[in-house]
Amino acid sequence: MFKEIPRVDIQAKLTGGAKYADDMVFPRMVYGAMVRCSIAHGDILSIDAEEALKREDVLRVITYDDIPGIAGKAKERPVLVKERVRFIGDGIAIVVATSQQAAREAAAKVAVTYKELPAVFNPAEAIEDKQPAIHGVSNLEKVISMRHGDMEQGWNQAEVIIEEDVSTHRVQHAAIEPESAVALWQGDHIEVYCPPKSPFNVRRVISETLGLRINKVRLITSTVGGSFGGKDYDMSLLGSRVALIARLTGRPAKMTYNREEAITEGTKRHPYRMHYKIGAKKDGTLTGLQVDVLSDAGAYLSKSAMVGWRSCVESSGPYLIPNVHTDVTVAYTNQIYSDSLRGFGSPQVDYGIEVVMDKLAVRLDMDPLALRRKNALKDGDEHATGQILSGVSIGHCLDALEESSDYLETRKRITQFNQEQNGPLRRGFGIAALHRGEALGAGGEGIDTAGVNVHIEKDGSVLIYCGLSEVGQGCQTMMVRIVSEMLGLKPERCRVSRLDTDYVPDSGPTVASRGTVIAGNATVMAVEIIKEKIRNTLAQQKWFKKNAELIYEDEKIRLKNNPEVEVSFEEAVKLTFSNCDNLYGNGWWAAPKLVWNWEKGQGDAYFNYVYGACGCEVEVDLDTGKTKIIRFLAVHDVGTALNIEEVYGQICGGVAMGIGYSLMEEVKLRDGRIQNTNLDSYLLPTAMDIGSIEPVILQEHSAIGPLGAKGLGEPVTSIVAPAITNAISDALGTQILELPADLEHVLAASMREEQE
Amino acid sequence: MKEQWIASETLDMLLDEIADGQKTIVAGGTDLLIQLREMDREEKPTEIADLSCIENLKRIEVTEDGLILGATVTYTDLTNSDLVRETLPMLAQAAMDVGSPQVRNKGTLGGSLANASPAADMAPVWVLLQADVVLQKKGRERVLSVAEFLTGNMTTVLEPGELIVEIRCPLWKGASMHFIKVGRRNAAAIARLNGAALLRTDGGRITDLRMAIGAATPTPLDLSDACEGLASDRSKEALDRIAKETIRRVEGISGRRASAIWKFPALENLSRRLLIDVMQKGGLNSETV
Structure with missing residues (x-):
């Protein structure tokens, strides 16, 4: 196991040294403020900016007609709308002024008139005939399907069949830093500073907006104050808006959303309505599963189809089910658009299958852990996608959960606790199991690549450039770990440059928990090139015989066969440079090719799956419906833990986020308008709400990941909600099948149970 | 200006x-x-x-x-x-x-x-x-x-x-007191409901039992008069009557809003809970409660 190293960015972030986009100020800078649409669906009749333009501190008001390039591709959210507005929050104009306050005040004076169109907010209604179409002729964007085996057989073989409706709700990233961007027009190209999750997506959208070739847009990332899947398309829009101001006024420009704006405009996690039909034999063997999902994409497409694809592929959970039939329907509605949010379609279907598994366990009178173990995937099993699996560790994860939770004892203790209560408190224990496709998979084929450059400087210090963003996930520290391990150097020798799109190859989006595997492997390749160069230098110095093996450790290079022969790393660097060579290595790694049949929804969806299992003990107050998390056990197979402290950090953060999803977070909409646009009414869990989180780490070497590592960022949050609700259901004696499990839902369930 | x-x-x-x-x-x-x-x-x-x-x-x-x-x-x-x-x-x-x-x-x-x-x-x-x-x-x-x-x-x-x-x-010397707050989270939360109760006894007899509920009506609801009967009858039925009375009064003042789906049953439970807990604190045997 590797020793832990401190995060390379931690000192700058903790001491306030790190600079965020909003910290940046340039002389003669101007500020933009948005005029947003106030109706859910309609056409703009007029925009009257006269009042705003009367102010001396207002420079101009930018509208659709001012855009040199395109405002947005079909179905994508435009930088500024032309005529049609599709949700409350669509951008209509940008007011540019010499101060942020002036811009905001003037924006409030811009009067817009509309011809209102009927709006639709319920995705089930939206796809019915004769509903107002938000794009094209229908609100049905796509049905993504998976067909495996024969459902008739699945139901015939079943001795027990249950059907349930399950639903999840709309939540948001709530990163502490709202979107912000600064742009400078440099005469022949635009320079943008912002905190993007996926810098190359943002750069592309800016180039489209300004009608510039990609090489005329330079994006330099500022410190990212949290992403969790956000700051992607939202950042593309804001980056484009600020770039527009800089291009049109010729002056440095800045826009920073306040919290209300970030919540009004920011993408959310897709709410799902799911119908499950599951069949099993009396001994628990699963025979068939049918899943119908309706996903609310909101007003624009963004990555909704890709999110739906992942949901489809993962809909059968980490279980061997010979007959599976899944349809994920993606529908448009006139409300805030949905997009990636830590889990990318996994949390919803993981919730679905895992609460339904518990319901099935009750029906079969089986222990929930035993039911899962009975059906858990094994090496050589055929996944519902038809893929033959290897490296399956769900069985070990369930073992580790049983052991770390002292499963049977815990159940016994809880039963006893409940029997002794004459007050309102009841305890419960719940579990959930996870499999999750690593990286983008076949749904994102062609872009699952990344480039990493490693530069050894003449003094032996190391500078690393990467095409994926440091969004807090620890990408930089991961690369420093790999470089320092492979070259036998102290991590302090390394610094990671912030991402500048001028200097690193387009590495696609920073998504899918793929940074460690994809960028990590690219780092390995870059270091191999450097090692080869050092090898050449040393060989020319006649330092060793051909084919001799070298060992890099303790900042020295040694001959394996004769460790007495050694040269310091710095000396080797000096020798190389004095020989007219350099020590730059460029790594480019692409995920293994995958073949997918879109029609049947069969094929190799992902090159690997990761596995996990969670257990949660809760205490529910039957009087009020209040749930208290007592302890949360999170078992994850992380492959080789490149930095154990960060693994703990990822798990604890992911669980905390999952607790918010489970118990209290909810974006509330009424007629398309978000009701809770600040963090006083959109409740995130505090340190007092998360109980005791206990990470349990399994390290089963990955055949593909760098040094055997696997991705972790999204898996840690994906099965928190079902573990918690299963625990609540256990405490209540009745199953909760919808999120969030807030005061209202839990109290209602407990009263339902009483009546029954 | x-x-x-x-x-x-x-x-x-x-x-x-x-x-x-x-x-x-x-x-x-x-x-x-x-x-x-x-x-x-x-x-x-x-x-x-x-x-x-x-x-x-x-x-x-x-x-x-x-x-x-x-x-x-x-x-x-x-x-x-x-x-x-x-x-x-x-x-x-x-x-x-x-x-x-x-x-x-x-x-x-x-x-x-x-x-x-x-x-x-x-x-x-x-x-x-x-x-x-x-x-x-x-x-x-x-x-x-x-x-x-x-x-x-x-x-x-x-x-x-x-x-x-x-x-x-006032110091209410010798009285037992109990406070409950229900929020959506355990810190930085606005009360969805709250309430407090107070009990004075003399030789196992209730001499004073008071209760007030907050966050259900525009101003706190004093239910002390409704609790008077408990001095002679501490049965479950008596507690239920007070709990129902609490809801009746809240409905009389604030009406039945959408939030009542949760608030009314929770309020019923909370008022009962406050009384039971304060009586326990005051050493009144819970069996007789």
């Missing part, structure tokens, strides 16, 4: 300053700052008078009038005060449930009362304990009960130019 922040070191000076009735008063600012942020520029007050420099308003003392708490005593002061913890520990307990450490450090007892939010954490406690507020304006002092002081959702009897100076709370 000139913007002014007026901070005086003595109460008399401040009362002079605000005598024109035009100034907005700030103590801890935990409510005012949020309200200012939500106002349009035109509606924002231009003159703000600050109480926080007046030492005398921070006092915590016991006198023959009971516990005296200055208007700018913060929740943190309350939780940290040995005097409070010895004399009226429930006050410290209720104060601990307020907001977050930052809000408790800045938020004041007087400010919260003047703001008169229906969900104020301490409001039902003051009503339960029959606390008084001392109000002053230039040349006049008056003393009112908190129940009289609070008139509705964000409204009080405070007149322009008038201030809360202190809260006087």
